[in-house]
Amino acid sequence: MTHLHSATLCEYSVKYLHECVGWAGEARMVDLLYWRDVKSTGAVFGAILLLLLSLTMCSIVSVCSYIGLALLSVTICFRIYKGILQAIQKSDEGHPFKQYLDQEVALSEDMVHKYSDLALNKINKSIADLRRLFLVEDLVDSIKFAVLMWILTYVGALFNGLTLVILAVVAAFSCPIIYEKHQGQIDHYLALVNNQIKDIVGKIQAKVPGMKRKSE
Numbered sequence: 111m112t113h114l115h116s117a118t119l120c121e122y123s124v125k126y127l128h129e130c131v132g133w134a135g136e137a138r139m140v141d142l143l144y145w146r147d148v149k150s151t152g153a154v155f156g157a158i159l160l161l162l163l164s165l166t167m168c169s170i171v172s173v174c175s176y177i178g179l180a181l182l183s184v185t186i187c188f189r190i191y192k193g194i195l196q197a198i199q200k201s202d203e204g205h206p207f208k209q210y211l212d213q214e215v216a217l218s219e220d221m222v223h224k225y226s227d228l229a230l231n232k233i234n235k236s237i238a239d240l241r242r243l244f245l246v247e248d249l250v251d252s253i254k255f256a257v258l259m260w261i262l263t264y265v266g267a268l269f270n271g272l273t274l275v276i277l278a279v280v281a282a283f284s285c286p287i288i289y290e291k292h293q294g295q296i297d298h299y300l301a302l303v304n305n306q307i308k309d310i311v312g313k314i315q316a317k318v319p320g321m322k323r324k325s326e
Contacts, residue, residue: 143286155283162276250311 145151164173185207192206205211246252269277289296 143282144290145283145287151283155279158279159276162272162279166272166276 243252243255
């Protein structure tokens with residue numbers, strides 16, 4: 111019985127540790143997007159933006175090659191410099207990157223299973239939603255989806271995919287902090303827009319036969 115309680119306690123402890131790790135990751139992401147640490151956020155935002163802008167001018171193969179060459183140039187030069195310095199000083203400090211070479215960099219099976227399960231759930235839900243929309247399970251939702259697709263045809267004519275990714279990254283690093291500073295005003299205007307949309311949809315549903323939801 112004692113062994114059973116111990117095993118149960120260990121199982122709960124592992125689950126709690128996994129949840130804490132997940133929460134810590136989410137907390138770091140929130141801190142990053144809300145610019146809690148300006149230096150860290152600026153470095154991440156600048157690196158991502160520089161990479162995406164590089165992809166607009168060069169192919170992904172060229173960008174990856176240039177990044178690899180730049181990193182190798184720095185590490186090789188530093189390795190040679192430390193070797194010469196150790197030879198002059200006659201010291202035996204060893205490899206300058208030894209602490210990093212000894213670190214474990216492999217992905218754990220639990221992490222792989224966790225994120226693969228999350229991805230699988232998202233994919234299955236997306237497939238089910240697309241089937242529901244394309245097979246017109248709910249006429250109103252399908253019409254909304256068709257309007258969205260129609261709007262995206264104009265967006266696609268103005269911007270390519272990479273430009274949209276750049277805009278999405280800029281929005282991800284700017285919208286949260288803007289919303290945090292002007293939350294009251296933004297919520298007010300969003301509520302007005304939401305009410306207007308509901309009124310328009312309600313009027314259309316009342317006039318067009320067959321557009322009322324099943325729940326109604």
